[in-house]
Amino acid sequence: xxxxNFEADEGLxxxxxxxxxxxxxxxxxxxxxxxxxxxAYAEIIAxxxxxxxxxxxxxxxxxxxSEALSFLLQHRSTLFLGVPLVHLAIPLPLLRSMQLPPxxxxxxxxxxxxxxxxxxxxxHPQARRxxxxxGASPWDREWEARLRREATRFSERVTVEFLAGLSTxxxxxxxxxxxxxxxxxxxxxxxxxxGHHGTPRQSVEAIAAAAAAPVxxxxxxxxxxxxxxxxxxxxxxxxxxxxxxxxxxxxxxxxASLQLPALxxxxxxxxxxxxxxxxxxxxxxxxxxVIDFRxxxxxxxxxxxxxxxxxxxxxxxxxxxxxxxxxRRRRRAETAVHLQRHELAHASRLAIAGELTGAIAHEINQPxxxxxxxxxxxxxxxxxxGDRSDELRQILTDIRRDDLRASAIIQRLRALLSRxxxxxxxFELNAAxxxxxxxxxxxxxxxxxxxxxxHAMKPVTVVGDRIQIxxxxxxxxxxxxxxxxxxxxxxxxxxxxxxxxxxxxxVVISVRDRxxxxxxxxxxxxxxxxFSTKRDGVGLGLSIARTIVxxxxxxxxxxxxxxxxxxxxxxxxxxxxxxxxxxxx
Amino acid sequence: MNGGPLIxxxxxDQSLRTAxxxxxxxxxxxxxxxxxxxxxxxxxxxxxxGCLLLDVRMPGPSGLExxxxxxxxxxxxxxxxLTGYADVSSSVRALKAGAVDFLSKPVERKTLLEALHRxxxxxxxxxxxxxxxxxxxxxxxxxxGRERAVFDGVVAGRLNKQIADELAIGxxxxxxxxxxxxxxxxxxxxxxxxxxAERLRQLSDT
Numbered sequence: 074x075x076x077x078n079f080e081a082d083e084g085l086x087x088x089x090x091x092x093x094x095x096x097x098x099x100x101x102x103x104x105x106x107x108x109x110x111x112x113a114y115a116e117i118i119a120x121x122x123x124x125x126x127x128x129x130x131x132x133x134x135x136x137x138x139s140e141a142l143s144f145l146l147q148h149r150s151t152l153f154l155g156v157p158l159v160h161l162a163i164p165l166p167l168l169r170s171m172q173l174p175p176x177x178x179x180x181x182x183x184x185x186x187x188x189x190x191x192x193x194x195x196x197h198p199q200a201r202r203x204x205x206x207x208g209a210s211p212w213d214r215e216w217e218a219r220l221r222r223e224a225t226r227f228s229e230r231v232t233v234e235f236l237a238g239l240s241t242x243x244x245x246x247x248x249x250x251x252x253x254x255x256x257x258x259x260x261x262x263x264x265x266x267x268g269h270h271g272t273p274r275q276s277v278e279a280i281a282a283a284a285a286a287p288v289x290x291x292x293x294x295x296x297x298x299x300x301x302x303x304x305x306x307x308x309x310x311x312x313x314x315x316x317x318x319x320x321x322x323x324x325x326x327x328x329a330s331l332q333l334p335a336l337x338x339x340x341x342x343x344x345x346x347x348x349x350x351x352x353x354x355x356x357x358x359x360x361x362x363v364i365d366f367r368x369x370x371x372x373x374x375x376x377x378x379x380x381x382x383x384x385x386x387x388x389x390x391x392x393x394x395x396x397x398x399x400x401r402r403r404r405r406a407e408t409a410v411h412l413q414r415h416e417l418a419h420a421s422r423l424a425i426a427g428e429l430t431g432a433i434a435h436e437i438n439q440p441x442x443x444x445x446x447x448x449x450x451x452x453x454x455x456x457x458x459g460d461r462s463d464e465l466r467q468i469l470t471d472i473r474r475d476d477l478r479a480s481a482i483i484q485r486l487r488a489l490l491s492r493x494x495x496x497x498x499x500f501e502l503n504a505a506x507x508x509x510x511x512x513x514x515x516x517x518x519x520x521x522x523x524x525x526x527x528h529a530m531k532p533v534t535v536v537g538d539r540i541q542i543x544x545x546x547x548x549x550x551x552x553x554x555x556x557x558x559x560x561x562x563x564x565x566x567x568x569x570x571x572x573x574x575x576x577x578x579x580v581v582i583s584v585r586d587r588x589x590x591x592x593x594x595x596x597x598x599x600x601x602x603x604f605s606t607k608r609d610g611v612g613l614g615l616s617i618a619r620t621i622v623x624x625x626x627x628x629x630x631x632x633x634x635x636x637x638x639x640x641x642x643x644x645x646x647x648x649x650x651x652x653x654x655x656x657x658x
Numbered sequence: 659m660n661g662g663p664l665i666x667x668x669x670x671d672q673s674l675r676t677a678x679x680x681x682x683x684x685x686x687x688x689x690x691x692x693x694x695x696x697x698x699x700x701x702x703x704x705x706x707x708g709c710l711l712l713d714v715r716m717p718g719p720s721g722l723e724x725x726x727x728x729x730x731x732x733x734x735x736x737x738x739x740l741t742g743y744a745d746v747s748s749s750v751r752a753l754k755a756g757a758v759d760f761l762s763k764p765v766e767r768k769t770l771l772e773a774l775h776r777x778x779x780x781x782x783x784x785x786x787x788x789x790x791x792x793x794x795x796x797x798x799x800x801x802x803g804r805e806r807a808v809f810d811g812v813v814a815g816r817l818n819k820q821i822a823d824e825l826a827i828g829x830x831x832x833x834x835x836x837x838x839x840x841x842x843x844x845x846x847x848x849x850x851x852x853x854x855a856e857r858l859r860q861l862s863d864t
Contacts (some may be wrong), residue, residue: 078747435715435742441672442763446677449767452682468680475673518715 076652080294080549084312089319100131104141119148126153133319135357136160136179137312140212146177157328161315162308166338171546176328180314182306182337184291186223186258189303193256193289193343196301196353202250202255203231206280208262209238216260231256240267241276245283255286258303261295264523274298287351293342296365301351302343311337398504419492421617422544426490428551432515436482440475447472485512488540495538499563500535502542502572502580509546509570517568522554527571533580535649537625545618545629546570549641550583552614556588556639565638580647587638591631599631618643663778664708665689668724669740670716672761678711685771688713695724707785709758709777709802714741714748722748725755734784736777740765764789790859798858805839808832812848815856 086099089324104118136142149264160168160179168181186203205224207217213625217237221442224233236244243266248257251314252635259280261273273296281288293305314337321331341362348358358364451468454461485508510526517524535542553568560566564585575581591599600619615631627645634640665687669675676693682689689711692698696718698710710728712721719727724739739752739760749760758780759773801809804825811821811832818836822829845851 438742438763439674442740443671443674443677443766445764445766446674446681446770450677450681450684452767453681457684464680471673471677478673518717521715521717521720523717 079311081315082306083423084307084314085135085161085308085316085319086312089323090314091489104144113146114142118144119152123152131156133322134158135315135319136163137315138162138211139164143171146171146173149174157314157322159318159322161311162306177332178318178328178331179310180318180333180335180337182311183339184302184306184404185339186220186260186291187226188339189289189291189305190224190227190256190258190634191360192304193258193287193301194227196357197256197287197351200256201231201253202251203227203233204236204246204251204255204257204286205233206236206244206257206259206262206276207238208264209266209268210264211264213238213262213264216262220258220260238266241265241269241271242267244280248280248284248286251284251286253286256287257284257288258290259288260291260435285345296342296344299347300344301353302337302341305342306337306339307342314561322458332586344553350422352467362443395509418541418544418617421548421614422489422540424553424614425544425547426486429512429516429547432517432519433482433486433512434515435512435519436515437479440479443475444472447475482511489544491540495541497536497538499534499536502535502582502645502647503528504533505539505543506546506582507571509543509550512543512547513550516551516629517554520554520558521566522557523567525567525569527569529572529580531574533572533574535580535625535645536648537645538621541621545621545643546584548614548618549643553584553586553588553641554638556586558588560588574647575644578647580645582643582645584641584643585633585634585638587636590633590637591639596631596633600629662688663705663781664704665711665774666692666698666708666735667711668692668695668716668721669699669711669713670694671713681767681770682774685767687774694728695719695721698724699711699727703735707778707781709736709738709774709781711738711774714739714752722752722755725752729755734781734788736780736784738773738777754793791857794843794857795861796858800842801839805842808835809839809843809851809855812836813852845849 089099102122106134109647123236130151134145134156136145136158138161142158142163145158158177160177160181163179163181165181165183168550190203194203203224205217205220207213207220217235219636221235227233236247239247251257257280259277260270261275261277262275263273265276273292277288277290277295277300278298288300289303290300291303291305293307296302296305299334313562314334318331318333322328341359343358343362343364345364348355348364447468451465489512506526506528510524513524542568550570557566557568569583569585571583571585573581573583600615619629622643622645625645627643628643629641629643631641660762666681666683667675667678667689668680669691670693672693673695679689679691685807692701694716708765710724712724714721721737721739728735728737736758737756738758739749740763741748741760742763757796759770761773804827806822807825811824816824817828818832822832825832840851843851843854845854
């Protein structure tokens with residue numbers, strides 16, 4: 074990769090990874106242009122990318138540089154079709170010449186050669202010669218053409234000379250001979266006149282090392298290579314900007330809806346050591362300029378060497394990095410979040426079960442006690458002798474019924490405690506409310522409270538996880554029972570739970586108490602995690618309730634009622650009839 | 659069996675109530691069931707020996723509240739509590755209030771029947787004591803003022819002469835009054851009179 078790519082990539086990763094809640098996988102692909110090119114090569118790369126990412130299509134593709142952008146646009150019908158594309162480091166004029174689809178977005182750059190050259194001429198008023206160094210690749214030739222067009226405006230003040238498409242050796246020789254009346258500007262080059270490939274940074278290092286005159290360049294990646302500086306776009310900033318766009322897209326924004334700046338800002342960036350070398354006074358440097366290497370620390374030196382080492386390793390120069398976000402990994406991350414939520418819901422059910430243990434034990438104890446007494450009674454009857462088979466048969470019937478009653482309670486408890494897979498199944502809401510009623514009967518009894526359950530007039534079918542919906546109701550009812558715990562007036566201790574089909578496709582389950590109600594300042598945060606008004610509350614119950622209801626496409630609201638007390642409404646979409654019909658076999 | 663012990667079973671769980679009534683019947687007891695404390699209080703309570711078998715937690719007034727209400731009304735039927743909860747504070751409260759037992763469900767037949775027997779025994783003893791006290795009070799009520807004064811003197815351990823001096827009457831009169839009151843109280847000795855006085859003191863204390 075190029076130093077520019079390296080910086081852009083750094084900015085991109087830093088922005089995406091610090092803002093995304095879930096881990097995002099970033100894959101770099103390197104087109105290795107312009108070292109390699111041609112239709113056959115492009116076709117092979119496209120096939121390669123298509124196969125490589127066939128099973129793991131990316132969420133967003135970032136095209137760094139115009140080669141990457143045109144490659145991706147060219148192969149769009151077969152590669153990453155429908156995946157939004159974010160571009161970075163694309164010059165504005167180039168972008169204007171292209172017809173971009175609406176899902177290709179980015180902030181273009183405008184390399185302002187003129188500003189840099191003008192700054193150079195201000196700092197070197199004695200300069201009489203402006204040397205422009207360019208290379209031999211088609212890309213390099215484009216820069217040359219542009220420079221030839223734009224540099225004419227300086228021809229009145231200085232002699233404009235081009236060192237275009239020369240061998241690096243020749244460039245070196247020419248620059249070594251310069252005297253104090255020259256200023257050099259170069260965008261670097263990929264290929265020199267002898268066909269040697271390199272990166273623009275490598276070329277500019279050679280140029281700056283040889284030049285007996287100050288060298289200026291338009292890229293921030295040149296800083297530290299020996300150039301004085303220039304009006305630059307930071308590649309890292311471009312990476313950050315692209316990262317911000319990626320974040321917005323991953324968050325679900327439509328590409329066309331993004332409000333983007335028209336251009337990447339540029340700024341004057343200079344190497345403090347070069348200012349000193351060429352006798353530029355610090356007070357001649359505008360205040361908003363970025364001055365690098367003012368006190369080159371060991372760390373900075375080490376860092377630049379590290380970059381150089383990476384550059385050396387990636388010697389094959391190219392221009393393009395396209396970054397891919399793998400959808401499946403993201404889905405896996407989503408699954409992880411989902412699982413975590415699931416675990417939390419389960420933990421919350423365990424807590425509920427813990428709270429209900431005493432009451433549930435009592436509920437199981439009742440039939441067990443009846444069974445034992447019935448068995449004892451039968452025993453005594455048999456001891457007493459005589460034909461009492463009718464009574465004994467009745468006893469056995471009762472024993473059987475009580476046994477089933479106990480086991481039903483255990484089953485409901487087990488269902489509540491189970492770490493089951495989240496289900497999406499149609500279930501009858503009134504029946505679920507009955508389950509809740511039976512699980513809470515003992516608790517109401519223990520607390521000496523009454524819960525009134527009102528069913529909907531007709532059966533109501535909801536699609537989702539029955540246990541989780543029951544959990545939500547239990548939670549709300551337990552809260553309601555807590556709310557009326559301190560109420561002295563016995564008429565106000567009843568909790569009402571009602572199921573009402575309010576409209577087609579919508580059912581409301583309301584849990585109403587006549588306790589003190591919810592304090593106004595607590596209402597807005599009552600569903601927040603870790604918000605609790607209870608002395609020993611963790612504050613997860615309602616937040617989990619909301620998560621569950623959200624996942625069922627419904628909503629949960631809390632309000633205070635006119636008569637005093639709190640009202641929680643759980644609104645759920647009901648199943649359409651078609652969902653209930655089983656497919657013909 | 660009319661007039662024998664009657665056991666009142668108060669439990670809101672119909673199934674358990676039925677089983678308990680069945681068991682008590684098989685064990686030879688006469689028993690009646692009630693679904694709530696209110697049901698029990700609404701029924702006229704026959705004047706018969708027996709006891710109460712009470713569930714602690716019920717909708718409406720709890721077993722403990724029923725126990726308190728009965729004591730308030732002066733009903734001395736012994737109470738056995740049945741509970742599904744291992745609840746120490748309730749059991750302490752119940753036993754302090756005079757419950758015979760505090761049993762947890764499910765209850766073993768032996769345990770239950772023993773507790774019932776204890777409760778019925780206690781009820782019988784209480785009834786006997788109540789009858790005895792009533793008789794004693796009735797007899798004591800027949801004493802005249804002077805007989806009562808002599809009685810006080812005798813149980814205080816004073817001699818006839820001392821009593822005569824105190825009351826400013828003749829010693830013979832004291833002897834006469836003393837034999838009259840002993841006849842009325844069906845006592846044969848001064849020692850017995852002392853016991854009666856002690857019983858009366860206890861009765862007036864409670």
